[in-house]
Amino acid sequence: MEICIYPKGLLEWRELARELLAREVPPDEVLWQSPEQNTLFAINPVTDPKAHSHFKVSKEFLSLANTVAVHRSGRQWFHLYRALWRITHGERHLLSLSSDKDVHHLKSMEKHIRRDIHKMHAFVRFRKVDDCPETGREQFVAWFEPDHKIVPLTAGFFKKRFTGMNWSILTPDECMHWNGQRVHFTPGADQSFVPSADEQDELWKSYYRHIFNPARVKIKAMQSEMPKKYWKNLPEASIIKELIATSGETVAHMHEREPSPEKKAPKNAYLDAIKNLPS
Amino acid sequence: MNTQKKIEILADAAKYDASCASSGGRKKDAPNHQGVGSTNGTGICHSYTPDGRCISLLKLLLTNVCLYDCHYCINRRSSNVRRARFTPQEVVQLTLDFYKRNYVEGLFLSSGIVRSADYTMEQVVEVARSLREDHDFRGYIHLKTIPEASDELIALAGKYADRISINIELPQQQSLDHLAPEKNLSRTREAMGSIGEKIAEFKPRASKPNTPRRQRKKGLFATGQSTQMIVGADASNDATFLERAGDLYGNFKLNRVYYSAFSPIPDASQRLPLVSPPLVREHRLYQADWLMRFYGYSVNEITTKEQPNLDLDIDPKLSWALRNREFFPIDINRASREMLYRIPGLGVRNAQRITQMRRHFPVSTSDLIKIRVSLKKALPFMITADHQPARLEIDSEKLRAIYAPPPAQLEMNFTQTPSIQVPKSAVIGGEF
Numbered sequence A: 001m002e003i004c005i006y007p008k009g010l011l012e013w014r015e016l017a018r019e020l021l022a023r024e025v026p027p028d029e030v031l032w033q034s035p036e037q038n039t040l041f042a043i044n045p046v047t048d049p050k051a052h053s054h055f056k057v058s059k060e061f062l063s064l065a066n067t068v069a070v071h072r073s074g075r076q077w078f079h080l081y082r083a084l085w086r087i088t089h090g091e092r093h094l095l096s097l098s099s100d101k102d103v104h105h106l107k108s109m110e111k112h113i114r115r116d117i118h119k120m121h122a123f124v125r126f127r128k129v130d131d132c133p134e135t136g137r138e139q140f141v142a143w144f145e146p147d148h149k150i151v152p153l154t155a156g157f158f159k160k161r162f163t164g165m166n167w168s169i170l171t172p173d174e175c176m177h178w179n180g181q182r183v184h185f186t187p188g189a190d191q192s193f194v195p196s197a198d199e200q201d202e203l204w205k206s207y208y209r210h211i212f213n214p215a216r217v218k219i220k221a222m223q224s225e226m227p228k229k230y231w232k233n234l235p236e237a238s239i240i241k242e243l244i245a246t247s248g249e250t251v252a253h254m255h256e257r258e259p260s261p262e263k264k265a266p267k268n269a270y271l272d273a274i275k276n277l278p279s
Numbered sequence B: 001m002n003t004q005k006k007i008e009i010l011a012d013a014a015k016y017d018a019s020c021a022s023s024g025g026r027k028k029d030a031p032n033h034q035g036v037g038s039t040n041g042t043g044i045c046h047s048y049t050p051d052g053r054c055i056s057l058l059k060l061l062l063t064n065v066c067l068y069d070c071h072y073c074i075n076r077r078s079s080n081v082r083r084a085r086f087t088p089q090e091v092v093q094l095t096l097d098f099y100k101r102n103y104v105e106g107l108f109l110s111s112g113i114v115r116s117a118d119y120t121m122e123q124v125v126e127v128a129r130s131l132r133e134d135h136d137f138r139g140y141i142h143l144k145t146i147p148e149a150s151d152e153l154i155a156l157a158g159k160y161a162d163r164i165s166i167n168i169e170l171p172q173q174q175s176l177d178h179l180a181p182e183k184n185l186s187r188t189r190e191a192m193g194s195i196g197e198k199i200a201e202f203k204p205r206a207s208k209p210n211t212p213r214r215q216r217k218k219g220l221f222a223t224g225q226s227t228q229m230i231v232g233a234d235a236s237n238d239a240t241f242l243e244r245a246g247d248l249y250g251n252f253k254l255n256r257v258y259y260s261a262f263s264p265i266p267d268a269s270q271r272l273p274l275v276s277p278p279l280v281r282e283h284r285l286y287q288a289d290w291l292m293r294f295y296g297y298s299v300n301e302i303t304t305k306e307q308p309n310l311d312l313d314i315d316p317k318l319s320w321a322l323r324n325r326e327f328f329p330i331d332i333n334r335a336s337r338e339m340l341y342r343i344p345g346l347g348v349r350n351a352q353r354i355t356q357m358r359r360h361f362p363v364s365t366s367d368l369i370k371i372r373v374s375l376k377k378a379l380p381f382m383i384t385a386d387h388q389p390a391r392l393e394i395d396s397e398k399l400r401a402i403y404a405p406p407p408a409q410l411e412m413n414f415t416q417t418p419s420i421q422v423p424k425s426a427v428i429g430g431e432f
Helices: A010-022 A059-068 A076-088 A101-123 A151-161 A201-211 A219-225 A228-233 A235-256 A269-275 B003-012 B088-100 B117-134 B151-160 B173-179 B185-202 B211-218 B238-252 B279-294 B316-323 B348-357 B365-370 B375-381 B396-403
Strands: A002-005 A030-033 A127-130 A139-143 A166-170 A174-178 A183-187 B057-061 B106-110 B140-144 B163-165 B224-231 B256-261
Touching (some): A002 A010, A010 A059, A010 A076, A030 A076, A059 A076, A059 A101, A076 A101, A101 A151, A151 A174, A201 B003, A201 B088, A228 A235, B003 B057, B003 B088, B088 B106, B088 B117, B117 B140, B117 B151, B140 B151, B173 B185, B185 B224, B185 B238, B224 B279, B238 B256, B238 B279, B375 B396
Parallel strands (some): A139 A166, B057 B106, B163 B224
Antiparallel strands (some): A127 A139, A166 A174, A174 A183
């Protein structure tokens, strides 16, 4: 039995996998363990780079591996090696078998991570910390708690979108910073570095309150797309409860009110003109 | 009046417009470390309100002062709502402030009709111009246009916006005459036609390698148009709505038709008393629309002369399958993809997965469980490697009874507004 400690990332896993493949170690004989789990057995170091084999896999597998590599559980390494073994041992078409157990595990991890990335793009809220009139580059900072270690995978999006301002996104795992030239990464931080409010919060909350239609409350639909775990970092979420609680009354008032009488059209040249337009 | 108060009034004024897409924009990024914004073609929902709707764009009216008297509309001239008016610069500033905090994808701007169509359009276009030209804004812009506005102004709107839209509001002229006397269906269709031509003209074509250069010379134009129809305000049946949608998709290549259940507004009109919004009907229309656009169904298949309205208890695909039992069972290991699309409970994605898998092995029922096909719905209509439905053993009426919710005891409750039961499927857009 080979014992592999969870690699730090895809590159490290690839090195391990190459060597295991070169030595024809089948997946059932590899035990992937987190560093904490690994107390009983001696580590079996896999360190001989010369033993590397070269294998070809599809772009689809590479992209899948690249995404699931950031899964927080560590379970992806086991499934990735199983899939890799099977792909290189006569099942090149493996990824097109949607009902296969390994494929199913990997694809569902991929789905969770893609959703996590999407939600980070959506729910990061920047707060302004400095106008920086001397440089003309306003400074913003945000706090976010992703489910998986996705921070580097979101850098491209934030860089392209918020090019003209300086920003930092802090998370418990890793922080990233943009200064107009490059994105750089620093170790995880805590929320105390981020101001608790922004000057635009109140306007944004007013907007949220008034774009809501109290006559069609669908709380489940809202929560399936914006689960409660995100609410603590969304300024608008602080008024959700109140909006739901008062919606029935608001609509009842609309129903109770007498309809208003029609007003005659004002004198207006344009209104006269459209009456005579050919239709 | 301060900005806060204006936001309240002009967001209230904008909320009933469901045609506010933020997808399908041309890809663009902020250039050379200045400006702000990017559009990547898919659109992001940055928040959700308790009505389950997505907030993607900052959706505002420039003003809710309006010359028109559309009876379903909160902003009609006869309404007693408070009126407000933003200056173009105020909207520009709000858009930038909200965008930089990642609250929104961009701006959706509409307006009440003031003075004239052209005057109103000029104001709306000025906001978009300033965002693009004065501030290098590369986020999404969706502008509502007025069919009677001049070609030059519509061209300008299209130059700055990713999407432009005109709301048709009601599917036939007769209904407009009664409820929106200033609106005219054929003028709206004509305007959609000329916008559609411009979109097609500027659309990059792979077959013409020199297109990009020509485009640069001529400038750019929005990449799509959409519209909205209000459901439940007039007496039109579902067939009329779907025929109109088919007309707009087919003739003018609209990207999206939105259906918006007529919903109570703060100040009702005498001609249009308030009711609870027909949310289930709205949901069924969206499903039918989806069948027309992605599953190859025609309007005549979805509704019939005898049943011009959609079945509220079961989805339109199942409803078609029950009316056409001779079409089934379909063998999932042999049938074409188009045939697979006809099986209730089987979506586009899963049909694709099946055609991929069956190249390598005969697909059986347990494979379908693993890819989460709704077996309860699908099994009576399909043959798998290890399943053969008892052919026509259960008649359509009995099958329907299995899927439709049991008839509910109506409770009378005079203290609360009636609550609406929305089917669980209503929260899951897309495949069914």
